[in-house]
Amino acid sequence: MEYFLQQLINGIALGSIYGLIAIGYTLVYGIIGMINFAHGDVFMVGSFIALIAFIGLLSIGITFIPLALILVLLVAMLLTAVWGWTIERVAYRPLRASFRLAPLITAIGMSIVLQNFVQVSQGARVKTLQPVITGGYELMHAENFAVSLSNIQILIVVTTIALMTAFWLLIDRTPLGRSLRACEQDRMMAALCGVNVDRTISLTFVMGAALAAVAGLLYLLYYGVIDFFIGFIAGIKAFTAAVLGGIGSLPGAMLGGMIIGLIETFWSAYFTIEYKDVAAFSMLALVLIFFPSGLLGRPEVEKV
């Protein structure tokens, strides 16, 4: 029981990070119907920016950790958002009117570019950060096993919930969110009604990248180890999460992220750690067999 509870906590923390990345996929898919393959690598770039900014702040004398973290968060969100914007502008916008596989190929190309750019500019070796946020609470205590909830896990879940709420308000209550939803339903009609479609799509990428940067920072703080390749696996998992929850649906992305995080954690805890990805991917295949458009996705109605 205690072991189970501990794994549940770990799984939720991991699932929150996947959920944050998955939102970037699901937003972009919802609005322009493409798999933004480079998004996982945007997450990786965000993580590197956060690492560099954090060490930079420490070295110029800002050692008060909460202040440093807030500054790092802002810097990482801003700079990663610029990356997201640029990628859309350079690699996807020229192909907007093209057939569907074209932006997928440029997205794979951008993913290769980002990975290798970071590898070349920052080196291929893993970067380790000493634990920044330490401590935690002991929830339960069995004979030889203590269930602990660390501060970083609390931070991850709280940040995720706060961002989700803010994001949901943004989508649901603001003019920007309205134009975003309009573009999602019918881009042509939205343009006719005066929505600036190009700007909305750019903003989608900006928001997705900013959330990925938050995920990158949380990942860095949680695991303390990053390299140029983390984006690939995390990206695939997050995309799996988005599909699992029903691509295009925001709560679905979060739900999918949680499910993937939990499956992975429980599988590693109770079975073998080597096959945790196999478990997550098999779960995806199983769910899609019974719910072909994901758990919370709207079934695609095809008019003839």
Add this chain to the structure above:
Amino acid sequence: MDTPETTTGRRLGPALLDATISAGIAFLLFCLLLGVRTVDSVTGITLQPRPILLAVVVGLVFFGRLALNLFWWDRDWTFPALPFLPKKQGDGASSAANEANRLGLILVAFAVLFPIVAYLLNTAFGLHLPLRYWFDLSILVLTYVMLGWGLNIVVGLAGLLDLGYVAFYAVGAYSFAIISAHFGWSFWMCLPIAGILAALWGIMLGFPVLRLRGDYLAIVTLAFGEIVRIVLQNWTDVTGGPNGISNIPGPSFFGLDFGLRAENSFHAFFGLRYDPLYGTMWLYYIILVMALITNFVTLRLRRLPMGRAWEALREDEIACRSLGINTTVTKLSAFATGALFGGFAGSFFAARQSFISPESFTFIESAIILAIVVLGGMGSQLGVAIAAAVMIGGFEALRHTDSLQLIFGQGFDPALYRMLFFGLAMVAIMIWRPRGLVSTRAPSITLRKGKAAIAGELVGEGRA
């Protein structure tokens, strides 16, 4: 009067503004990732600023953008059309298709003659050409041509987006390696088995994804590819795990081996002097023939009811179903056929390398093969071949360029930048020619009118 000087002068202001904004964005992009390098030290990570590099990159963006603004985007001339890549539609279309056919024949003839002619010239005149390297590179390119043509059946013809094609390649390679290690069977006996096993895996993958559409299909195939790789990596008893399988025998020439001290050696049988190149040339011809068979089968299949059903499925699944086409069988047959050729290519790969490990079957391989298919112009056989040659050949050429070192200094290692250039090339080619290098193709069937090439725009979108 609008002389060119005054237009340029008038545009200088906006151009400068645009260039400044671009430079500002470039600064934001690169200020931390390029401007600072993380260095591992005893106390943890320290930062090492690189302001000069950052300034150079930002400056390049500024002046590059300025130059584009002033001289490129307003130019009143265009590139002459490329003679090899038929582009225009309409009157010239059928002649363009013929031209493509002729070009294909020329390429095949060249591919058949190339090793023999090169080898004879080399020995006759003692030229010391780097033949070994040329042959190895050609074999690599041809392997990707074959993989491209195989995947083209799934993506280009049936319109099913498959991101896990490398799984079948891996199944083929491992089937051959394991069978030959346990039973000692030769390449030629294992080849059909490996192909059939890969096809069976194709059907196995096909079943769960039958109901899925579009990107759901893409992600499940991707997941399938990853599952296969993870299993290969961890099932140490059978696959050797990360260490892979080594000492895989190469293909024999009708029972003759190519080794120096083999019992039935090729050179002894024909009374030739031993040359390691014979084995390489034999491999070259095997993969050439296998690739051509793939091409031939694809072209013939397109005329059979099965191939027509694939193309109908790509264009419109609902219409397809309402006309009584069994979409289940159609999809499964497309997956199986594509996987079959992937499996053949895989066992060839194992035989050529004589060593395989899960490293060779990562997602990036699937991405490269898919990129070759799409960059070649989906459904165009010639385009796939050209794209494979451009991407793989050009990519390999980067490994051996010493001229780049002259530009970037001695410390420049082109091998490090290969993948970076590869990704950039993928993006650039796609933006330059979104429909692929060969964007026209002959329709498989037309009503009454003669056979005319149609623009790629008219071919369905690869929806699943």
